[in-house]
Amino acid sequence: MSGPMEGVRVLEVAQYTFVPAAGAVLADWGADVIKIEHAERGDAQRGIVKLLGLDVYSENSSFFPIMEGPNRGKRSVGLALDNPASRGVLEELVRRSDVFLTNYLPGSRSRLGIDVDDIRALNPDIIYVRGSGFGARGPDADKGGYDSTAFWARGGSASGVTAPEADRVAGMPAGAYGDSMGGMTIAGGIAAALFKRARTGETSVVDVSLLGVGAWVTQFSVNLALLAGEPLPVVEQPKHGAPGNPLSGAYRTSDGRWIQLTMLQPGRYWPEFCAAVGRTDLVTDPRFADVHALMRNATEAAEIVAEIFERGTFAEWLDVLGRLKGQWAVVQNSWEVGQDAALRANGLVAPVVDAEGVGRELVGSPVQFDEVPAVLTRAPQFAEHTDDVLRELGLDDEALLALKIEGAVT
Structure with a gap:
């Protein structure tokens, strides 16, 4: 079955995760994504071997999850954009593409001749997409940023999860946390721009910033602050449960695991919960006898x-809670998420074969079409497809050799 983006060609001039993650999503959806990498160094992310204190490479293997996640399904071309001899190749790729996708800063785009006007002069119908730290306009338009700065810190998430008395700011729960959200956001913007072009014939410049995505995911708090006209007051959280609701919050089991309850209608679920745990006396207790008293x-x-939770093991609680109608979930670590039965049943942990022919697994992008999981292919090796792509442009072996001698391609 073909993907919804089949027939769409994306030319990606980007590195790290934020913008490349958008290319990976589009590749999952069937697009032909050509990744332009620096002719000598490749994507700078290829050089990262340790992140957040963890090794991000595999011994004796080319399979690097830090590259595989945001780059699966693409073709890699090593192209020296700063070498005039490469210009003809770039221009022909632009002419044959539907989308130009970049996270290069304005100064670099101008210097390399890949800004909006440069690309539109070659292909007036192309959709031009910029991923940035802080937006295309304003005082920080020329400033670079990562998700830890633009999304997490400046976008409000770090403050939102850091307790007032903490002696350090809470970090992101996973590497490329904001980058991955941002990449999915960009992919959605590209899909909308393609729809607009198909419907009206008009093309678009699409902008997505990490700061904008950060503000979007914290909008509940930001909107309340805007309404109040000042910073929100610090609400003291109870040790257990949530203000006004004992059935919303994380509870620890006797063997040290956590279970998250989120039953937003405590009056509705309180009698059922009490019966399930053998404490029907709590239903008629005057302190909790109706929803108002309970709150x-x-x-x-x-x-x-x-x-009550501290008297039962994790396994015992799974059995008890499994019989309830109220909403709850186990607090899972990264390994458990990868083994999650619901994810696997929906094909959202997908098989992929690495460059050595070894079967691996990656998390799939969360959007599916017609209940069919995306079929993943591995990320490309550096400049793996240079010759193939250039031959598609009509270059013969002699022309390829000449470009390589000039250092224009890898």
Whole structure:
């Protein structure tokens, strides 16, 4: 079955994760994504071997998850954009592409001749896409940024998850956390721009910033602050449960695991929960006898719920909670997420074969079409497809050799 983006060609001049992740999503959806890499160094992310204290490479293998996630399904061309001899190749690729995708800063785009006007002069119908740290306009338009700075810190998430009394700012829960959200956002913007072009014949310049994505995901708090006209007050959170609701919050089991309850209608689910744990007396307890009393005395109720949870093991609680209608989930680590039965049943942990022919697995992009999981192919090796792509442009072996001698291609 063909993907919805089959027949779309994307020319990606980008590195690291934020913008390349968008290319990976489009490749999952069937687009032909040609990744332009620096002719000598390749994508700078290829040089990262340790991130957040973790090794991000595999011994005796070319399979690097840090590259595979945001680059699967693409073709890599090593092209020296700063070498005039490469210009003809770039121009022909632009003419044959539907989308030009970049995260280069304005100064670099201008110097390399890949800014909007440069690309539109070659292909007036191309959709031009910029991923940035802080937006295409304003005081920081020329400033670079990572998701840890633009998305996490400046976008409000770091403040939102750092306790007032903390002696350090909380870090992102995973590498490329904001980059991955941003890449999916860019992919959605490209899809909309392609739809507009097909419907009206008009093309677009698409802009997505990490700061904008950061503000979007914290919009609940930002919007409340805008309404209040000042910073939001610090709400003291109870040790257990949530303000006004003992059935919303994380509870620890006797063997040290955590279970998250999010039953937003405590009055509806309280009797069922109490019956399931053998505490029907709590249903008629005057402190919790109706929803108003329960919410008034939520802190006391949550303390009781915490004590109940601490008397059962994780496995025992899975059995009990599995019989309830209320909403809950286990708190999973990264390995458990990768083994999650629901993810696997929906094909969202997908097989992929690496360059050595070894079977691996990657998390798939979360959008599916017609209930068919995306079929993943590995990320390209550096400049792996240079010769193939250039031959598609009509270059013969003699022309390829000449470009290589000039250092224009790898």
